[in-house]
Structures are given as C-alpha cells and as structure tokens.
Amino acid sequence: MAVDASGASGDVPTVGQGARSNGPENRAPAKRPFQLFRNLNAKIASIPMVATALFVFVGCTLWTVVYSFTGSRMLPRFNFVGLDQYERLWSTRRWLVSIENLAIYGVCSLVFSLVIGFTLAALLDQKIRFENTFRTIILYPFALSFIVTGLVWQWILNPEFGLQRTVRSWGFESFTFDPLFTPSIVIYGILIAALWQGTGLIMVLMLAGLRGIDSSIWAAARVDGIPKWKTYVFIIIPMMRPVFVTALVLIAAGIIKVYDLVVAQTNGGPGIASEVPAKYVIETMFRAQNLGQGFAASTMMLVTVLIILIPWAYLEFGGKKRG
Amino acid sequence: MNIKTSLMAATMLGFAAAAPANAVDLEVTHWWTSGGEAAAVAEIANAFNEQTEHSWVDGAIAGSGGTARPIVISRILGGDPMAATQFNHGRQAEELVEAGLMLDLTELAEAEGWRDIVHPVSLLDSCTVDGRVYCVPINIHSWQWIWLSHAAYEAAGVDVPSNWDEFVSAAPALEAADIIPLAMGQQPWQSNGAFGVIQIAIGGQDLWNSINIDKDADAARSEQMAAVFQAAANARALSARSTVQDWNQATALVINGQAGGQIMGDWAQGEFQVAGQTAGEDYSCLPGLGVNEVISTGGDAFYFPVIDDPDVREAQLELASLMLSREVQVAFNLKKGSLPVRGDVDLEAANDCMRKGLAILEAGNIMLSGDQVLDADTQTQLEDLFVEFWNDTSYSPEEAQERYAQIIEQAR
Numbered sequence: 001m002a003v004d005a006s007g008a009s010g011d012v013p014t015v016g017q018g019a020r021s022n023g024p025e026n027r028a029p030a031k032r033p034f035q036l037f038r039n040l041n042a043k044i045a046s047i048p049m050v051a052t053a054l055f056v057f058v059g060c061t062l063w064t065v066v067y068s069f070t071g072s073r074m075l076p077r078f079n080f081v082g083l084d085q086y087e088r089l090w091s092t093r094r095w096l097v098s099i100e101n102l103a104i105y106g107v108c109s110l111v112f113s114l115v116i117g118f119t120l121a122a123l124l125d126q127k128i129r130f131e132n133t134f135r136t137i138i139l140y141p142f143a144l145s146f147i148v149t150g151l152v153w154q155w156i157l158n159p160e161f162g163l164q165r166t167v168r169s170w171g172f173e174s175f176t177f178d179p180l181f182t183p184s185i186v187i188y189g190i191l192i193a194a195l196w197q198g199t200g201l202i203m204v205l206m207l208a209g210l211r212g213i214d215s216s217i218w219a220a221a222r223v224d225g226i227p228k229w230k231t232y233v234f235i236i237i238p239m240m241r242p243v244f245v246t247a248l249v250l251i252a253a254g255i256i257k258v259y260d261l262v263v264a265q266t267n268g269g270p271g272i273a274s275e276v277p278a279k280y281v282i283e284t285m286f287r288a289q290n291l292g293q294g295f296a297a298s299t300m301m302l303v304t305v306l307i308i309l310i311p312w313a314y315l316e317f318g319g320k321k322r323g
Numbered sequence: 324m325n326i327k328t329s330l331m332a333a334t335m336l337g338f339a340a341a342a343p344a345n346a347v348d349l350e351v352t353h354w355w356t357s358g359g360e361a362a363a364v365a366e367i368a369n370a371f372n373e374q375t376e377h378s379w380v381d382g383a384i385a386g387s388g389g390t391a392r393p394i395v396i397s398r399i400l401g402g403d404p405m406a407a408t409q410f411n412h413g414r415q416a417e418e419l420v421e422a423g424l425m426l427d428l429t430e431l432a433e434a435e436g437w438r439d440i441v442h443p444v445s446l447l448d449s450c451t452v453d454g455r456v457y458c459v460p461i462n463i464h465s466w467q468w469i470w471l472s473h474a475a476y477e478a479a480g481v482d483v484p485s486n487w488d489e490f491v492s493a494a495p496a497l498e499a500a501d502i503i504p505l506a507m508g509q510q511p512w513q514s515n516g517a518f519g520v521i522q523i524a525i526g527g528q529d530l531w532n533s534i535n536i537d538k539d540a541d542a543a544r545s546e547q548m549a550a551v552f553q554a555a556a557n558a559r560a561l562s563a564r565s566t567v568q569d570w571n572q573a574t575a576l577v578i579n580g581q582a583g584g585q586i587m588g589d590w591a592q593g594e595f596q597v598a599g600q601t602a603g604e605d606y607s608c609l610p611g612l613g614v615n616e617v618i619s620t621g622g623d624a625f626y627f628p629v630i631d632d633p634d635v636r637e638a639q640l641e642l643a644s645l646m647l648s649r650e651v652q653v654a655f656n657l658k659k660g661s662l663p664v665r666g667d668v669d670l671e672a673a674n675d676c677m678r679k680g681l682a683i684l685e686a687g688n689i690m691l692s693g694d695q696v697l698d699a700d701t702q703t704q705l706e707d708l709f710v711e712f713w714n715d716t717s718y719s720p721e722e723a724q725e726r727y728a729q730i731i732e733q734a735r
Binding site: 094 | 389392393396397400415417418419422509566698699700702703704707708711712715718726729733
C-alpha cells in the first residue's frame with residue numbers, strides 16, 4: 001500500500017498542484033484570501049500540537065544543550081563552565097566503552113535485522129502452508145517488553161541453568177557458551193536477545209512490502225529467464241525502497257534508545273563491558289547527581305543522531321526538490 | 324496528598340470510631356529488603372504503630388541504594404515527597420537540603436539534646452548543614468569487615484585465618500577443595516566498598532585520609548597506593564569464580580560454606596543471624612581485615628521531606644524522636660547487626676562480632692565513611708572504576724591507579 005502511494009506521487013508531482021490551482025477560487029480571483037487564513041479552522045486546531053512540539057521537543061532540547069555547558073549537579077544551575085563536561089565525558093572509560101558497544105550493537109542490529117527480516121519474509125512469501133501460524137510465531141516476541149525479553153535471555157544464556165548446561169547434559173561436556181559472563185562478547189549476548197525480539201516486526205513489514213509488488217513483475221522476470229534470487233536482489237528490493245526506509249527508521253530508533261534490555265540482562269556487567277550511552281545518561285543524572293555531565297552525554301547522543309540524519313535527509317528530501 | 328490523607332482518615336474513622344482525627348499515615352521509603360534488614364525495619368514500624376496514633380506505610384524499594392536513591396530523589400524533586408526517607412548519612416542529600424526540601428529538625432534536636440546522646444558526634448555533624456539539623460542518624464555501619472566461614476576452612480583442612488595475610492595464604496587450600504576463596508557480588512557499590520576496605524587494611528588510615536579527605540592526588544599515585552592496588556588485584560584473582568550479583572547471595576555462599584570469606588560491611592551479620600548461625604562458632608569476623616582495626620562510622624539516616632501539612636509535620640517529628648529512642652535503637656540494631664548511634668544504651672544481647680565493633684568504637688579507632696567525605700558524583704566514578712577493575716582481569720593495577728588518581732584530582 002505504501003509502495004503504491006509514494007511511487008505515484010514521486011512520478012507525477014505536478015499534477016496535484018495543478019489541480020489545486022484550478023479550484024473554485026479561480027472563479028472569483030478578486031477575493032483570493034490571504035495565504036495564512038486558508039484552512040483557518042485546521043490551523044487553529046493544530047496550534048496546540050505545534051506549540052507542544054516546539055516547546056517540548058525543540059525547547060527542551062535547546063535547554064538541555066545549554067545546560068550541558070554548566071556545572072549543574074543535582075539541580076540545574078546556570079554556572080557556565082565551558083567545555084569541561086565534554087572533556088570529562090571523552091576521558092571517561094565508561095563512556096568510551098558505551099560508544100563502542102553502541103557502534104557494534106548498531107551496525108550488527110541494522111544488518112542482521114534487515115537481512116534476517118527480509119529472508120524470513122521472502123521465505124514466507126513462497127505461498128507455503130500454515131503461513132499465518134509461522135507469521136504469528138515469529139512476530140510473537142515483539143509483543144514482549146524489552147524487560148521481559150532481557151530476563152528470559154538472561155536465563156537462557158546463564159551457564160548454570162541455561163543453554164550451556166542443556167547442551168552439556170546431552171554429552172558435549174566441553175561446550176562453552178556464556179556470552180553474558182565474558183566481557184569481550186557480552187554485547188553480542190544482548191544483540192541476540194534484541195534480534196529475537198525485533199526481527200518479527202521487520203519481517204512483517206517486509207512481507208507487506210513483498211505483497212505490494214505486482215505479480216506481473218514476477219511474470220515478466222520469469223519470461224526473461226531471470227533467476228529468482230536475482231529478481232529479488234535487483235528488482236524487488238529496489239522497488240521496496242520505502243519499506244526499507246521505514247524499517248531503517250524503526251531499527252535506528254531502537255538502537256539509539258537501547259537501555260532497558262541491558263538493564264534487565266546484564267545491568268552493564270560484567271564490570272562495565274555492556275554499558276550503553278543511554279544508561280550512562282540516566283545514571284550520571286540521577287545516581288551520580290551530576291546533571292551537567294548527563295546533559296553533555298545526551299547532547300553527544302543527539303549530535304550522533306544528527307550526523308547520521310542530516311546527510312540522509314539531505315539526500316532523501318533535497319534531491320526531490322531539484323528533480 | 325490532602326485528599327489522600329483525609330480519605331485515609333475517613334476510612335479509619337469508619338473502621339474504628341475511636342481513632343483521633345489527626346492521625347496520619349506516614350510513607351517511609353528505604354532500601355532494606357534482605358531478610359535481616361526487613362526484620363530490623365519492622366521493629367521501627369511496629370514501635371511507631373504502637374506508641375503513636377499514626378501509622379507507618381512501608382515504602383521499601385527493592386534493589387540497592389543505587390536503585391532506590393534516584394527514585395526517592397525524583398519523587399521529592401517532582402513534588403510527590405514521601406514523609407520520611409532513608410539516605411546514607413553524608414553528602415547524598417546535600418543539595419536537597421540546600422534547596423530547602425528537607426524538614427529542619429533543629430528544634431527537636433535541641434529539645435532532646437541530640438548533641439549529647441549521639442556518639443560519635445560526627446554522625447550528627449553529617450546531618451548538619453549551616454548549623455541546622457536535617458536528619459536522624461539511626462545506626463552505625465562499618466565496611467571494614469571480612470566474614471569467614473568455619474565450615475569452608477574445615478572442609479579444606481586449614482585453620483580459620485586471623486588476618487588478611489593468612490587469608491591469602493590459605494586460599495590455595497580452599498581452591499584445592501573446590502571452594503571459592505573470596506565471595507564477591509558484582510554490584511558496583513560492592514566493588515568500590517571492598518576496595519576501600521583493602522585500602523584501609525594495607526595502606527593505613529593516614530593514606531586514606533589524605534586521599535579521601537584532602538583529595539591529594541599525589542598520595543593516590545604513591546608507592547603505598549600501588550601496593551594497595553596490587554593487593555586488590557590479588558583479591559580479584561581469589562574471587563574469580565564468584566559470579567553472583569547481590570551482596571546477600573555472596574554472603575549466602577559464605578553461610579553455606581561454598582566460599583571462604585567475603586569482604587562486606589557489618590550488615591552481612593543480619594544474614595548470618597537469619598540463617599541461625601552463631602558468631603565465633605559458625606562464622607568469624609575480622610574488623611579491618613585483622614590488620615588495622617578501625618571502623619568507619621557511616622551508616623543510615625532518615626530525612627523528612629517538607630510536606631505542607633501541620634498534622635504530617637507533627638507526625639514526622641514524632642517519628643524522628645522515636646527513631647533515636649533507647650528501645651528502638653536497641654531493637655533495631657540487634658536485628659540489623661549494626662551499632663547503635665547512642666553511647667548510653669546497653670546491648671546485652673550483642674553477639675561476638677558486635678562486641679568487637681563496640682570495643683573499637685569505645686577505643687575511638689574510628690574513621691569517616693566514603694559517603695561522608697565524597698559526593699555522589701565521585702562515588703559513582705569510583706564505583707565505575709572498581710566494578711570494571713574487579714571484573715576485567717586485563718585491567719592492570721597500574722592503569723587503575725592512574726585512573727583513580729584522576730578521579731581524586733577532579734573530586735570536590
């Protein structure tokens with residue numbers, strides 16, 4: 001559905017505008033109303049929402065950025081300290097570990113979610129039996145909160161009574177798999193849980209995208225003798241671009257805000273090996289009672305997002321204007 | 324709050340016509356949730372329910388202080404204060420007091436002569452900001468203990484150690500008997516605390532004072548301190564197989580004889596009591612790791628957030644007074660395993676370990692606690708450092724020492 005709509009408007013952008021200017025107003029050009037008052041009711045109705053958005057999102061973001069340059073402790077105070085908070089932030093091991101973890105988690109989660117999600121969707125799309133059942137089973141984990149997911153996987157990955165123990169009881173005595181207790185790979189233990197929880201949704205999105213592809217495309221590809229995998233990679237995936245963008249936004253938002261999963265699964269441990277930036281922000285603000293430092297960390301998170309978002313938005317929206 | 328209180332009052336009137344109109348419910352938040360702790364706090368609650376017309380509404384927050392304090396603070400800042408809350412006395416509530424969010428107890432303190440009865444008086448000083456009293460110290464907890472399991476040493480066929488050196492040299496025998504020499508929980512505050520204990524035992528009190536009180540970074544980089552970090556690295560190797568999280572799980576390892584010992588504050592004693600063990604027979608304790616017999620006089624205190632209701636304020640003051648009364652002090656501290664804050668109570672029922680603590684207190688071998696001298700920010704940085712140090716064997720003592728010195732440099 002989404003595919004059709006955006007595809008159509010992308011191809012013929014001028015039709016809509018042309019139609020609008022030929023509306024009833026043209027019959028009475030002398031009383032053409034001032035632009036600001038068009039759809040006045042709708043505009044008045046949206047004022048509260050616009051104000052809330054401006055105040056809550058833009059206002060509070062600016063406030064946070066400004067106070068990240070202060071030495072605020074438990075309560076916000078306006079004593080300007082320059083870049084001190086940022087210097088301290090980037091010399092803190094825990095923050096560096098957090099950033100590194102987020103990078104690993106982010107890249108892996110993005111790649112694996114898309115690949116696994118698309119593969120599962122493509123497999124389900126082969127007109128198999130019991131498709132509904134499989135779809136439900138795969139989507140089910142998404143109904144669980146991150147806290148529950150984290151707890152479940154904490155138990156599964158616990159060497160004392162989880163997966164490792166089970167495999168050992170089958171006779172593989174030397175089998176070792178305890179990511180949550182090994183600092184170097186703990187972040188992958190969290191990644192497994194996140195993928196288990198999140199790929200179902202991506203799969204469903206992809207499946208919807210696949211169903212939106214006209215069957216004549218498949219027929220044409222078959223007539224031309226193009227192998228199935230090539231059809232997927234070179235024809236279907238490019239056509240599903242809007243679905244991929246939606247999936248990308250969902251996954252990216254999930255990556256940046258990963259917090260509860262870590263709290264439930266490892267609470268940052270062992271040591272500080274599975275810390276993430278969001279947890280650093282929360283804990284410096286409320287446990288260490290150092291708001292300035294927490295604001296600096298959250299500002300850095302915002303900057304990271306913007307660094308990725310701005311070039312992308314430029315490509316996505318800037319291109320259309322020129323074309 | 325007002326609606327809630329009056330609703331409560333109305334309900335109570337409905338049930339018992341004799342209840343006076345100004346009886347209020349006080350919500351008290353704390354993080355005492357382990358077996359021994361819960362038994363201790365129930366003593367205060369019962370005394371409050373019986374001796375006053377008000378009632379105690381228990382607001383226990385599971386987790387540790389690290390989990391509970393942010394919740395408590397955000398409730399107070401968010402305008403939904405509880406009637407009383409636990410903090411470790413020291414600098415944790417400093418800014419809340421400065422912002423005028425805590426009830427001033429000075430008049431009550433002067434009327435009851437707290438300055439004369441609280442011993443050591445430094446406890447009251449930690450409650451005092453600009454000459455005004457804002458909290459009630461309730462117990463003295465000291466970190467500087469190691470708890471040893473007699474069963475574990477028996478199983479390994481060695482004598483129960485009487486100091487840290489013997490403990491270290493007995494470790495291989497325990498390892499051979501498949502017993503963990505040193506039980507350690509993985510929570511950050513435990514890692515930080517255990518390091519502090521080793522620091523006092525190996526480095527001595529002067530070193531501790533110059534680093535933690537004078538914030539002397541050179542002392543933190545000194546040779547003496549390097550020895551402390553080396554000792555901590557050795558202890559880390561002894562605790563390698565201990566993967567439990569919570570402190571009471573680690574204590575349980577000692578109680579069951581699965582671990583030789585645990586470095587933990589005297590609140591661990593409550594767990595031994597709940598398990599029905601006797602000091603001197605089933606377990607022993609060594610203050611200052613048997614090397615430097617000093618104990619810190621940190622502990623818990625109750626703060627009373629300002630609530631704009633005279634009835635509640637009245638009840639808050641009654642609770643404050645009750646917490647410091649002789650009976651409550653004795654009943655509470657016996658269950659908790661901590662020492663009373665009054666010098667003039669008689670702890671006849673005190674066990675072996677508590678007597679050791681009382682004797683050290685009597686002799687004046689006391690020091691300040693980390694919470695009294697370092698603010699939450701520095702404590703959190705130290706916790707981050709030590710939780711990493713204890714868990715990551717590739718983190719060398721030298722590297723950790725340098726980071727430690729940096730944190731001390733930044734501390735205020």
